[in-house]
Amino acid sequence: MKVTVDGVSFVYPNGIRAVDRVRLDVPAGQRIGWIGANGAGKSTLARHLNGLLRPQHGRVLVGDWDTREHPTSEFAARVGYVFQNPDEQLFARTLWEEVAFGPRNLGRSAAEVRIAVAAALEPLGLGGLATAHPYDLRPAQRRDLCLASVLAMATPVLILDEPTTGQDSRGIQRLTQVLESLRELRRTVILISHDIDFCADQVERVVVFAAGHVLIDDRPDQVFSRSDVLEQARVDGPQLVRLARALELPALPWDVEGFVDSWAAIRTLRTRR
Amino acid sequence: MxxxxxxxxxxxxxxxxxxxxxxxxxxxxxxxxxxxxxxxxxxxxxxxxxxxxxxxxxxxxxxxxxxxxxxxxxxxxxxxxxxxxxxxxxxxxxxxxxxxxxxxxxxxxxxxxxxxxxxxxxxxxxxxxxRMDHLMQALTQRGLSAQIAYIVVTTLQIIPRFQSRGEAIFDAQRARGLKTEGSLLRRARALFFLVPPLLFSSLMETDARAVALEARGFGKPGPKTSWAVLTDxxxxxxxxxxxxxxxxxxxxxxxxxxxxxx
Structure with a gap:
């Protein structure tokens, strides 16, 4: 499902202009990363996509729905939002009930809910804990539970706000697998993250925000080669790019394969000399 | 932000x-x-x-x-x-x-x-x-113990803190399809989904904050350095x-x- 952000601006009551005339199209099935320093406007803009915030100027369309014309509870069927802090949403007495909450709100049948809950818990390693209390989980597992509770809603658009925070390498591996399965399902994924390396690995397009504006919107290799823009946005590029720059490699890679190719090329060149 | x-x-x-x-x-x-x-x-x-x-x-x-x-x-x-x-x-x-x-x-x-x-x-x-930190400073400068001043200030901060956290929790539940608009009954029902995470996260924060304060010497007796100059x-x-x-x-x-x- 396509998402259209059309000249959106938003100013908080305390006068902070969090989003300023942002235009952005996210085609159906795309995986896009939103990066930028704290306060750059990423989360504020994301909250516009399911109507939690309404644009003061401009409009946001999700498919053919304008966020000004439907409540968030209706947008929940189209846009899933995994928030940063799991403790701000868990309320049920079991993991099963927690994950079933969203699909039940959307009016799915009992059989559909059962299938959705099992399918959401299993890939995150929570299948065996369905009857446990959410507050008995470790913080990283509570974060996984929040993701499962949104995955179960099977929304065409999914927003992940800082999904790698507090995750160990296994957690990140599970998250990667989930993102891979979402790619196969042609779901639109918006990844908001300070974890640039994870973002560079996972997305096919990167938008860099600063002071409520979009500084650059392009393929990851194009974005991460622009050190001037990243500096302006107060964002460090991926470690591989920084390493390649320090080694003065001819081409700036943004994944391991690219780095190896670039390194091999320069070694060949040096050997010939 | x-x-x-x-x-x-x-x-x-x-x-x-x-x-x-x-x-x-x-x-x-x-x-x-x-x-x-x-x-x-x-x-x-x-x-x-x-x-x-x-x-x-x-x-x-x-x-x-x-x-x-x-x-x-x-x-x-x-x-x-x-x-x-x-x-x-x-x-x-x-x-x-x-x-x-x-x-x-x-x-x-x-x-x-x-x-x-x-x-x-x-x-x-x-x-x-x-500003609550200024109030706390003023109270401790008048001889009130830092612990009691802290209790006074955190009590006064409960309203905005709960309000802010309550909004975040409501946002998370609305994003999962909870209907909070409409009849009084529907709004009352929505409170059921607000209270457990509000209490849980507040208790977690209180516990974490108590440990963090103690680890940074909050309970140490003696005067503390004040940053702000309060004009009287x-x-x-x-x-x-x-x-x-x-x-x-x-x-x-x-x-x-x-x-x-x-």
Missing amino acids: SPAPSLYLPQPTGLQPLHPLTKLVLTLTVLSGAISLADPRYVFATYGLILVPLAGWSRILGPFLRYSFRALAPFLLSLVIIQGFFYPGELVIFSLGPFHYKAEGLGFALLFSGRLLVGLGASLLLLLTT SGGQRIVRALCAVAALAMIGIRLAAVARPR
């Missing part, structure tokens, strides 16, 4: 630049006035003639009125209905079947609501015009003394009136 969980609105004028203790004493004086006054007209006048102009002078009238009435409206409604019907009295205003709505109940409900309004308004005035003046000291005298006098008069044989 969402605003910080604080009600403080910085302004260069009004109550904001005053010493935190002056504002605290003013709040306590108004509160004792509200408790001492027995006529609802005077209690509402305290709100309208003292608190509202002070809020206007401090350029916070909009949020002051909004927070006051939002918080009070449900109490006012239930007090006026319940006390009107069930408070003992004889002056019947109207009847609904076997139930009689009495003037004494209405009077009591108005007095109680007025006191709530003034209490809430005075606290809001303090919260909207005072002779005029403010006089105002505080007068307020304290006025508050004691009002409470004394009220106690004498209660104790007087009828």
Whole structure:
């Protein structure tokens, strides 16, 4: 499902202009990363996509729905939002009930809910804990539970706000697998993250925000080669790019394969000399 | 970036630049006035003639009125209905079947609501015009233990903190399809999904904060270094003394009136 952000601006009551005339199209099935320093406007803009915030100027369309014309509870069927802090949403007495909450709100049948809950818990390693209390989980597992509770809603658009925070390498591996399965399902994924390396690995397009504006919107290799823009946005590029720059490699890679190719090329060149 | 969980609105004028203790004493004086006054007209006048102009002078009238009435409206409604019907009295205003709505109940409900309004308004005035870290600093500089000052300040911060966290929790539940708009019943039902995460996250935060404070030497005896310089003046000291005298006098008069044989 396509998402259209059309000249959106938003100013908080305390006068902070969090989003300023942002235009952005996210085609159906795309995986896009939103990066930028704290306060750059990423989360504020994301909250516009399911109507939690309404644009003061401009409009946001999700498919053919304008966020000004439907409540968030209706947008929940189209846009899933995994928030940063799991403790701000868990309320049920079991993991099963927690994950079933969203699909039940959307009016799915009992059989559909059962299938959705099992399918959401299993890939995150929570299948065996369905009857446990959410507050008995470790913080990283509570974060996984929040993701499962949104995955179960099977929304065409999914927003992940800082999904790698507090995750160990296994957690990140599970998250990667989930993102891979979402790619196969042609779901639109918006990844908001300070974890640039994870973002560079996972997305096919990167938008860099600063002071409520979009500084650059392009393929990851194009974005991460622009050190001037990243500096302006107060964002460090991926470690591989920084390493390649320090080694003065001819081409700036943004994944391991690219780095190896670039390194091999320069070694060949040096050997010939 | 969402605003910080604080009600403080910085302004260069009004109550904001005053010493935190002056504002605290003013709040306590108004509160004792509200408790001492027995006529609802005077209690509402305290709100309208003292608190509202002070809020206007401090350029916070909009949020002051909004927070006051939002918080009070449900109490006012239930007090006026319940006390009107069930408070003992004889002056019947109207009847609904076997139930009689009495003037004494209405009077009591108005007095109680007025006191709530003034209490809430005075606290809001303090919260909207005072930085909590400055208030804490002022209290500890006057010899109050850091622990007690901390309890006072965190108690005052409960409203904005809970409000901010409550909004975040509601957002998370609405994003999962919870309907919070519409009938009173639907809104009441939505509260069920607010309370457990609100309590849990607050308890987690309290625990984590207690450990973090202790680990950074909060409980260490002796004076602490203050960053901010709080400006005080002779005029403010006089105002505080007068307020304290006025508050004691009002409470004394009220106690004498209660104790007087009828």
